Amino acid sequence: MDTKISDEAIDWFSRLGSGRASSEDHQRFEAWRRQSPIHAKAYADVEKFWASLDGPALRVYQQKNPAVSSKTTGSVAVRRVTRERWLFGGLALAAAWLAVFYLPGMLRFWSSDYSTQWGEKREIVLADHSLMMLNTHTAVSIDFSSERRKVSLTEGEAYFEVARDLSRPFIVETAYGVVQVTGTMFNVYAQEKRMTVTVSEGRVRVSPTGGAQGHTVELTAGQQVAGDGNGIGRIIETDARQSSAWREGLLVFTMRPLAEVVDELNRYFPGRIIIADPRIGQRIVSGAFDLTRPQEVLEAIEKTLDLTSLTLADNLILLYYPALQFAAQ
Template sequence: MNLYGNRDEQAAFWFLKLQEPDVKAEELDAALDWIDACDDNRRAFERMQHCWHAGNPAALAATPSTPAVAPSESAAPTPRMPLARMLWTAAVLLLMVAVGVGIRTNAPWPDTPQLERYATAVGEIRRIELLDGSEMTLGGASSVAVEYRAETRRVVLVDGEILLKVTRQPERPFVVEAGGGYARVLGTVFSVRRGTEGVTVGVAEGLVEVGLSGADAAPVQLPLGREVTYSASAGVGPVRAINPARVGAWSRGVLTFIDRPLAAVVADINRYSPHLVVIDNDALKSLRVTGTVGVQGIEEWLKALQNVSAITLDDSGTDWVLRRADVQH
């Protein structure tokens, strides 16, 4: 019995659409519109991604294939093969994209718009040199699309987190789009993370402009050692001071959390955990957490939570389940 219904079919459709070698920019935008339309869509997409990267791409293929519908209600093309086969076909395409990544600093700038896609598995950290010489690091279970145009360099963060060291090209600004907003730079080092709280941008070097796409409100300027979180529904939040050395610490195998809800912490951890971490109690999701986690010591960190809060960890099954210690099961 499928517990999630047709939403997972739609999530699978868009996930696979983003792996196609000839995906168009408008199809990319339609996929992002569907993902950002509501929290349930995003959670379905993340379930699909986690099953895929965990090595079980057919896990969500039990229901009949259903075409996804973008928020505009225009129907997407119907898949022409069974979903399970589509998943395995996309695996080959994804591998081809990953193998094709190389150092291309001296490559000529394309005469026409060029779109490339990159993705990582759960627990994988991948460093890529882009066509303009910029360096991009993808965190675990992350996916991006990169578009090169004559007048701009555009990165769309579909899911996860990235760390960017951008080469300075004043005639060609570098823009990262995610969750209904953007970060624009000329040359700097900064990180962008999509999470349950929204999109967070942190600056390690230089200056970054952050704003909502199509909004009347003026964007904010983030200098060295500052970060901000935004979402299409809540707008741009307050600017916070941070340690610049903490920006992109995950790229060195360290996850840091400062006064964040446990639900957001678990969402980040699941990009690196060998087992899906599940919170089995709504009250626990809002528990505020501060800590540092090594990506190789996630289970030990979860066990340590039992010593400082009313939490028990059940790691006897496929998933690692966090429960309230005072609730009987």
């Protein structure tokens, strides 16, 4: 469907639901809707989609507004979210998205030594001749001295080919774990609530950050470990090539839940994809996708899982079951 028509449908939904629409507004809306079946369907899709958001809207609203009791009825929360999101149209929604999802992370990027934007990759040769490749939306700070070589990965993902130097260990620090090596190849992915280390060659030592509980583990090629607020987890065998496939411009999933896949895709989109219906979050996705065309990845997933997406304010994409499936389930 034409994005322009979808945007117009959203604008009309916002205006008519504001309580300030005049009789002339209603007449112009009816004239707009009668232009074609596509116009009518665009507006119907917005209405049906919004009706399906009762539960999800309540959860999102409570996450962003802790003072709202969990006993608050969904209809009350939806009305409040409706006023906040739709009353002022796409511009207000875009501003809210910017404040919640974008600005906090940018503070970390502004203070970093090296960073990448959405969809960008960057290769850097460090002062010790080690190679560091940054994946999309990644920020790092460098602190090299005569005793150690330290990289702070504040957000995102980086692959390292470390120049061997027994007198100066190479350290990668994240919020949930510290990686120490003298010379090897490995990948570190720092997410909001965990970090993952995957070794391609050599050995690395992974320990909790600061005073976190847990134990130190040693990984060899083809092994992976994750760390979070509870410490360092167990070692698992993995395909290191898949974990670092992003270096070749590929995103590879093997039997991964859709919720995890969407989290990954959000790193490559300049906006944000939201799963509006929690029923689809556990649908399984497998495949290898071209990272240079993230929109085509989303379209392939929609087609495979029989889903529909709705784009709001340009960079906010809502993923859900088509309206007919809502009615049938």
